Amino acid sequence: MKPLLSGRSAAAIVFLALGTRASYAIAIDGPQLLNAGWITFLMAAIGVAPLAFSMDFLENAMQKPAAEFMKGAWVRVYSVVLALFALYETGCGIFLLSGSASYLAYETISAPVMFIVCGLTAAAGCMIGSEAVAGAARIALRLFAIAVVFVVFSQMSSYNWRWLTPVFGPGLKVILPPALSVSGMLTGMIPLWLFTDYNNRYVKRGYMKKILLAITGYGVMVSLLFAMLLPAMPKGPMTRWFQLERLLANGRTPQALQVIMIPAWFSLLLVSLSFNMLCATEMLGIAFPSTKPIWRIGICLAAILAISFSPLGTRPYIELINLIRWPVCSIPLLIYALIIAAKKRKAVSPA
Amino acid sequence: MKKLLLLLLIVPVCLVLPGCSQTRQPEHQAFAISLSADLLDDGQMLIAVQVPTFGGEASPSDKGGGGEGGEGGSSPQSNYAIYSATGASFPEALDLLQSTIPNTLKLTQLKSIVFNDKLARSEQFGRVVEQMVMTYQIFGAASAIMCLGSAREFIENQHPVIGVRLSTSIASALEHYFLGGYTTLTSLYGLNASNKSIYSDPVITVAAVGESDEAEQIKIEPNLMGNAIAGKLPREGSNPNQYMGCALVLGGRVIDILDGRLCQWMEMLNADVKSVNYMCDGISVQLSVLSRPKFDIRLKPDGIDVSLNVKLLAVPLIEAPDEHVLREKIKGEILDLIDRCQAAGVEPFNLAELAAINFLTVQDFQNYHFRDKFCASDVAVTVDIVMDKS
Numbered sequence: 001m002k003p004l005l006s007g008r009s010a011a012a013i014v015f016l017a018l019g020t021r022a023s024y025a026i027a028i029d030g031p032q033l034l035n036a037g038w039i040t041f042l043m044a045a046i047g048v049a050p051l052a053f054s055m056d057f058l059e060n061a062m063q064k065p066a067a068e069f070m071k072g073a074w075v076r077v078y079s080v081v082l083a084l085f086a087l088y089e090t091g092c093g094i095f096l097l098s099g100s101a102s103y104l105a106y107e108t109i110s111a112p113v114m115f116i117v118c119g120l121t122a123a124a125g126c127m128i129g130s131e132a133v134a135g136a137a138r139i140a141l142r143l144f145a146i147a148v149v150f151v152v153f154s155q156m157s158s159y160n161w162r163w164l165t166p167v168f169g170p171g172l173k174v175i176l177p178p179a180l181s182v183s184g185m186l187t188g189m190i191p192l193w194l195f196t197d198y199n200n201r202y203v204k205r206g207y208m209k210k211i212l213l214a215i216t217g218y219g220v221m222v223s224l225l226f227a228m229l230l231p232a233m234p235k236g237p238m239t240r241w242f243q244l245e246r247l248l249a250n251g252r253t254p255q256a257l258q259v260i261m262i263p264a265w266f267s268l269l270l271v272s273l274s275f276n277m278l279c280a281t282e283m284l285g286i287a288f289p290s291t292k293p294i295w296r297i298g299i300c301l302a303a304i305l306a307i308s309f310s311p312l313g314t315r316p317y318i319e320l321i322n323l324i325r326w327p328v329c330s331i332p333l334l335i336y337a338l339i340i341a342a343k344k345r346k347a348v349s350p351a
Numbered sequence: 352m353k354k355l356l357l358l359l360l361i362v363p364v365c366l367v368l369p370g371c372s373q374t375r376q377p378e379h380q381a382f383a384i385s386l387s388a389d390l391l392d393d394g395q396m397l398i399a400v401q402v403p404t405f406g407g408e409a410s411p412s413d414k415g416g417g418g419e420g421g422e423g424g425s426s427p428q429s430n431y432a433i434y435s436a437t438g439a440s441f442p443e444a445l446d447l448l449q450s451t452i453p454n455t456l457k458l459t460q461l462k463s464i465v466f467n468d469k470l471a472r473s474e475q476f477g478r479v480v481e482q483m484v485m486t487y488q489i490f491g492a493a494s495a496i497m498c499l500g501s502a503r504e505f506i507e508n509q510h511p512v513i514g515v516r517l518s519t520s521i522a523s524a525l526e527h528y529f530l531g532g533y534t535t536l537t538s539l540y541g542l543n544a545s546n547k548s549i550y551s552d553p554v555i556t557v558a559a560v561g562e563s564d565e566a567e568q569i570k571i572e573p574n575l576m577g578n579a580i581a582g583k584l585p586r587e588g589s590n591p592n593q594y595m596g597c598a599l600v601l602g603g604r605v606i607d608i609l610d611g612r613l614c615q616w617m618e619m620l621n622a623d624v625k626s627v628n629y630m631c632d633g634i635s636v637q638l639s640v641l642s643r644p645k646f647d648i649r650l651k652p653d654g655i656d657v658s659l660n661v662k663l664l665a666v667p668l669i670e671a672p673d674e675h676v677l678r679e680k681i682k683g684e685i686l687d688l689i690d691r692c693q694a695a696g697v698e699p700f701n702l703a704e705l706a707a708i709n710f711l712t713v714q715d716f717q718n719y720h721f722r723d724k725f726c727a728s729d730v731a732v733t734v735d736i737v738m739d740k741s
Contacts, residue, residue: 034713103488120361127358162704163550171712230540231548234713242485251491251540294353 009134011211014192016137016144017275019218020268021089022182024096025322026219027226028243029315030178034232036169037223040179045216047183051330052208054337055193059208061340066194069336076287078332082191083283085325087300089188090276091307092318094118097269098308103244104262115308118273123301125274126281127294133274140267147264152225159228169232177319184322186215187329191279195286240315277304381434381454384521385463385509386493387502388441388479390470396479398444399435399503400456433507441479445486458486461493462511462521464539465502465558468605477546477603484543491540494525497598497605499559499582508560508592525556528594532615532627533579534558535597546603549713550703552722554617557581557596557608579611599697607695613688620644620661620685620700629665631672631680638681639664641737646702650709655724657702658731661685666739674738682734693726 022044026037033040058065069075098114125133169175189208230250236242248261280303281296288296307313312321383400391397434452438444449456464483470476483489498505511520528534534556537545545553559582581593595611609617618624619640626639641662649656665677692699703721710716 120364124358124361160704162701162707165704165707166710166712166716168711169713171714230544231550232713233544233547234549234717236544236547237481237485245484245491251538251544 009131009138010192010196011207011214012141013130013134013137013271013275014189014211015214015218016141016268017272018186018188019215019222020272021093021185021188022215022219023222024269025182025185025318026178026223027247028096028240029318031236031238031243032170032174033178034169034234035163035227036167036175037227038164038220039168040175040182041216041219041223043175043179044182044186045212045219047180047326048186048330049209049212050334051187051190052212054334055189055208058337058340061344065340066196069333070194070286079194079283079287081328082194083280083287083300085321085329086188086191086276086280086283087303088307088312088321089185090122090273090280090300090304091310092313093269093273093276094122094304094308095313097266097273099240100244100248100265100269103241103248112309115305119301119305119308121270122273122277122304123297125270126277126297126300130278130282133271133278136267136274137271140264140271143267144264147260148225150260155229159225160231161228163231164224164227170234177323180326181319181322184325184329186212187325188276188279190329190333191283192275195279195282277301379454380457381452382457382460384431384460384511385465385506386458386461386483387435387465387467387498387506388470388483389467389502390473390475391437392469395437395439396441396444396470397435397437397503398441398448399433399506400448400458401506401509402432402434402452402456404430404432431510433503435503441482442486458489461490462519463494463496463506463525465496465498465505467502468497468499470502471497471555471598471605474604476600476605480539480543480546480603483539489539492538494522495537495539495542495555496558496594497555497608499557501560504560505558505592508590510590525594528556529618530624532618532624533595533611534614535618535623542600546600549716550707551701552697552699553600554597554609554614554699555600555605556594557598558592558594559583561591561593580608599692599695599699601695601697606697607691609688609691612684613691616685616688617699620646620659620688629681631677634670634672635668636672636677637666637668639666641735646700646705648702648705650706650719655706655721655728657725657728658733659685659689660733660735662735662737664737664739671738671740674736678734678736681736682732685732685734686730689730689732693728696722696726698722698725 022041026033026040030037030040055065058069062068070079094115097118098111101114101118102109102111125136189211193208226247230246248265277297277300280300281293284291284296284300285293311317381400381402383402385401387397387399389397389399434448434456436444436448436451438447466476466479470479480495484491496505509521511524525534525536529536535554537553537555542553542555545551557580562582579595581595584593584595586593595614597609597614597617598605599607599609615624615627615629619627619638622640622643626637629636629638641664644659644661647656647658647660661681663681665672665674698721702725706719706721707716710719
């Protein structure tokens with residue numbers, strides 16, 4: 001059977017989508033972190049590490065772990081919950097993508113129109129298929145790698161590592177909630193793992209640890225580079241607009257460089273959007289197997305537009321919802337892994 | 352097939368979604384290259400922009416385009432128009448300006464932003480800088496300049512050449528002055544970031560149009576440049592605009608102004624400039640930093656110990672000055688600079704960044720009150736000079 005996603009594609013898509021999501025959560029939605037975003041990212045990765053280890057353990061322990069895991073009526077509820085979180089992520093992504101586009105060039109176009117265009121783009125990605133989205137992710141990855149090289153070398157003289165100090169920035173009390181929230185975002189790897197395995201089309205096994213490590217490296221690098229470019233501004237405005245400006249037009253980035261950075265930024269956001277929408281439609285497919293994909297895409301499109309039109313895409317909700325997301329999405333899988341581990345231990349231990 | 356048709360349908364839908372907005376041609380935009388902001392005696396804000404007029408000089412219809420208190424027109428020597436507007440605040444004046452000039456005002460190509468000294472010294476300054484940074488699409492890399500006298504007059508008197516790229520001659524001129532060490536280069540965004548940060552205080556370039564009465568009030572010591580401050584330079588030329596010296600900013604407003612001589616040392620100590628021309632008892636030498644000037648700081652609960660070591664290579668242009676005299680003169684000027692900064696309560700030497708390493712959180716660092724402790728400290732300066740006798 002033709003794989004739904006090859007191992008390489010799955011790695012590329014989850015790496016880019018989640019790495020980007022977590023990075024912009026820190027850079028744009030976390031102004032209170034000051035320049036301690038990189039530590040926040042590390043803490044978030046530690047928070048989600050048991051999940052990656054569990055998925056790899058299940059892959060090694062069982063033939064089809066996701067299919068086994070998804071037996072029973074409650075999995076429909078779990079799938080719907082995962083789908084809702086994925087939809088929420090897509091809605092937030094649309095909010096940011098349209099905001100970035102308006103900021104850069106389309107200030108005269110109304111936000112609802114931008115939301116619709118972004119939503120349709122994500123839906124188009126889903127309709128073409130997961131491998132197409134993954135293909136776009138692989139292209140974006142190369143584009144991003146080139147952009148990073150240009151950006152780093154051309155701004156080399158502007159980086160100041162001393163701006164990373166004091167090392168804990170606003171203090172652990174302030175860092176912890178966003179770190180848990182970013183952990184919640186990184187649980188976005190669960191739907192991908194589930195639907196690829198559930199559909200019996202998974203190719204490569206046991207690489208969630210590696211992907212998490214790669215995402216952590218990516219997130220920490222982006223946070224460090226960003227933090228070394230400008231000093232922490234505890235007295236500055238804590239708005240998204242200001243943070244976006246800090247990220248894209250920070251007075252240090254030459255305009256020629258922005259030409260390189262901006263396509264990379266939009267490519268990453270579009271991959272992130274398509275990935276989340278793809279996860280949502282696939283999760284709904286598991287919960288409601290008799291529905292046609294086109295209907296699921298339509299429902300998801302309506303839902304993400306509703307989210308992006310609502311205030312749910314704003315910062316206080318993002319942090320709160322992702323704080324809830326982390327235990328809600330992780331605990332069932334962690335418990336399942338513990339049960340399987342216990343069973344295996346029982347099976348191998350002498351009677 | 353259905354999928355393909357649906358996909359094809361999305362393309363025309365996306366095309367019509369933005370509506371029937373007009374295309375935006377370059378000649379329909381007013382790309383400002385310089386922006387000035389003057390705080391007037393009555394508390395009003397006068398802002399002006401210098402805009403290149405494509406395909407010739409500004410049309411007579413541009414005159415009066417500034418709305419209330421506004422005016423427009425072109426300079427005969429260059430194809431630029433000046434538009435201005437007055438309002439109770441910067442956003443109000445900008446709004447008025449945008450509404451009353453014939454084209455869409457674009458601030459994405461700004462090269463310099465000039466503030467008059469009254470504004471720069473006022474409590475409003477930090478707020479105005481922040482408002483500018485937050486202004487949609489304003490170019491944050493534009494250099495921030497303080498003008499002794501009218502900022503509007505200053506931008507009216509600059510006649511940059513229109514090159515292949517839009518007036519890079521302003522940026523090029525600013526870099527030229529900076530490399531001499533007599534001015535600094537601080538972007539609008541950098542100024543705002545330093546104002547809002549926990550680290551060292553920013554400095555901005557000082558400029559003036561011709562002879563300036565405001566320059567008379569600045570404490571300076573004549574040296575090779577005569578009176579080394581913009582507005583008092585003993586020179587003549589077709590361009591009356593002068594750049595020299597830098598202004599110390601504390602708490603979002605200018606506290607003191609340093610002349611070109613002290614500015615040179617500021618740039619050398621911060622390793623922003625590596626080499627400058629220097630006069631010692633009428634003898635010209637080129638001074639280069641052999642290694643980055645090294646500040647050592649030791650933090651104590653009740654104060655800090657600061658020491659500075661400067662290693663310089665002196666290359667005499669014709670004859671060599673007395674090494675001892677040169678060393679003492681340089682040491683004296685560096686101590687003079689540090690004293691001026693300490694007296695003003697300003698720490699512009701990037702020492703806060705050095706000190707912050709010793710703290711775990713921003714709050715701890717802020718509670719230490721590093722700037723106050725620096726200003727109360729004695730700084731030990733040693734100067735090592737290697738004379739190039741080849």
